[in-house]
Amino acid sequence: MNSDIQISGTQSTPTVRGDWETGCLTMQGDSYPENAFELFDQIIRWIGSFLEQNRLPLRLELQLVYLNTSSVKAMMDIFDLLEDAHRQGRPVSVDWRYHAENERIAELAEEFREDCTFPFAIEPKQATP
Amino acid sequence: MHPLLEQIEALLAAPDHRDHPLHAALGQLYRLHIDEQKRLERLLNIADGYQQFTQTDLASLKQQYERQLNKERKLSRISDRYQQLMRERNQALKTAATHDPLTGLANRRLMDEQLIQAGVEAVRGGKPFCVAMLDIDHFKQINDRYGHDGGDRILVSLAESLRGQMRAGDLCGRWGGEEFVLLMQNTSLEQAGQIVARLIEYLRNLTFAVTDIPVSITVSIGVAEHSMVEAPLDTVNRADRVLLDAKQEGRNSYRLAG
Numbered sequence: 001m002n003s004d005i006q007i008s009g010t011q012s013t014p015t016v017r018g019d020w021e022t023g024c025l026t027m028q029g030d031s032y033p034e035n036a037f038e039l040f041d042q043i044i045r046w047i048g049s050f051l052e053q054n055r056l057p058l059r060l061e062l063q064l065v066y067l068n069t070s071s072v073k074a075m076m077d078i079f080d081l082l083e084d085a086h087r088q089g090r091p092v093s094v095d096w097r098y099h100a101e102n103e104r105i106a107e108l109a110e111e112f113r114e115d116c117t118f119p120f121a122i123e124p125k126q127a128t129p
Numbered sequence: 130m131h132p133l134l135e136q137i138e139a140l141l142a143a144p145d146h147r148d149h150p151l152h153a154a155l156g157q158l159y160r161l162h163i164d165e166q167k168r169l170e171r172l173l174n175i176a177d178g179y180q181q182f183t184q185t186d187l188a189s190l191k192q193q194y195e196r197q198l199n200k201e202r203k204l205s206r207i208s209d210r211y212q213q214l215m216r217e218r219n220q221a222l223k224t225a226a227t228h229d230p231l232t233g234l235a236n237r238r239l240m241d242e243q244l245i246q247a248g249v250e251a252v253r254g255g256k257p258f259c260v261a262m263l264d265i266d267h268f269k270q271i272n273d274r275y276g277h278d279g280g281d282r283i284l285v286s287l288a289e290s291l292r293g294q295m296r297a298g299d300l301c302g303r304w305g306g307e308e309f310v311l312l313m314q315n316t317s318l319e320q321a322g323q324i325v326a327r328l329i330e331y332l333r334n335l336t337f338a339v340t341d342i343p344v345s346i347t348v349s350i351g352v353a354e355h356s357m358v359e360a361p362l363d364t365v366n367r368a369d370r371v372l373l374d375a376k377q378e379g380r381n382s383y384r385l386a387g
Contacts, residue, residue: 066215069208076204104214111207 005046013039014064018046023056028063036070044074047081057091058082063098063125065105079116086118093119100124134162229303231281232288240302240310244361247314251355259321260361261311261352262368263291263328266380268307271346279339280307283346286337294328310365318354318385325350325383333381349375353386 005025009015014029025047033039050058060082067075082092094116098105106122113120130138140146141156227239235243247258265271265287272280284307291301291309300312313321329348336343351372355364371384378384 067207067211069204069211072207072211073204076200076207104210108207108210108214111203111210114203 005042007039007042016043020050020054023050023054023058024061025058026061030066031064031071032066032068033071036068036074040071040074044078044081047078051081051085051090057093058085060094062094062096075112079112082118083116094121096120096122097125098122232285232303234288234309235300235302237302237304240300240304240312243300243312244365247312248355248361250314252357256315257317257354258312258314259316259318259352259354260364260368261313261321261325261350262304262365262372263309263311263348263350264372264376265307266347266349271344275339275344282339283337283344287332287346290332290335294331318352321352321354322383322385325352329381329383347381349380350383351375351386352383
């Protein structure tokens with residue numbers, strides 16, 4: 001696999017877009033799918049292939065709101081994957097954006113960031129009408 | 130090497146003893162012993178190595194276990210916080226669905242539920258409840274004069290006054306527009322009459338601050354007591370009808386449904 005990944009979002013799943021050429025993976029929305037494994041398996045495999053085959057830096061742009069337990073677990077696995085890559089000298093980064101009025105999401109992002117040593121920004125998003 | 134073994138080795142090697150009758154047997158015994166000793170050493174080496182291997186294995190297992198445990202703890206912590214977030218959001222949605230956003234009073238939907246509940250409890254407990262419908266007099270003129278913002282401000286202040294003046298167990302709701310509903314449980318029509326009489330008096334003497342102009346308002350109220358045989362919404366309708374009477378007979382007063 002060395003192509004883009006594109007998963008349309010639904011009420012219970014995030015919109016996912018991975019650009020192989022620019023090394024940017026975006027995920028936005030809520031995530032409480034019936035089968036979290038199926039959804040995140042594709043994403044984790046894409047990240048794995050990218051880190052293996054592409055030498056570009058990998059950047060995750062996240063705008064996730066509600067995550068169920070399986071999704072939290074999957075995100076932790078993704079951050080572990082990035083952490084391993086970072087320790088091997090690969091440039092990886094995460095940019096987590098949240099609505100300024102929802103400060104609680106920022107606190108949760110901070111919990112995720114706890115054990116990560118790669119660049120992990122948590123920033124309020126400009127309100128969009 | 131053990132001194133005894135050295136001595137035996139020397140004895141076996143000495144040419145003088147070569148013809149001794151025990152020479153051959155001793156020689157065999159000596160070689161057997163040396164072989165056994167080598168085997169024992171090899172066995173010990175293997176056992177030591179195995180033990181060391183198990184120890185390293187155990188340490189790495191322990192490390193793995195601890196890492197896993199930390200991950201599980203982190204997962205539970207984050208997951209719990211998301212759940213808490215959802216619970217709070219549900220609560221906020223529930224409040225939004227059951228309360229009037231302007232005044233914060235119960236909305237019509239919640240009052241409907243409360244009225245039905247009051248009806249059930251009244252029948253069960255044999256104690257009556259009263260419903261009062263309250264309407265601000267000439268509210269249209271207030272709106273025309275002070276604008277909708279001014280009107281809204283008066284609605285908010287009136288809601289605060291109602292909350293402050295009613296008894297702890299009474300429920301106030303916004304029925305719509307400038308109309309409010311009061312649910313007084315365990316209350317007879319006579320008691321309810323006294324309560325709304327006091328309320329009218331209190332509101333008449335109150336001034337509301339709209340921008341920097343003090344504004345006075347009056348209200349009209351119709352009160353009905355729930356009869357055990359009627360649906361609570363019929364009680365509301367009866368209260369509404371006498372409210373209309375109060376309006377038509379000059380406002381700034383209350384009427385009790387007979």
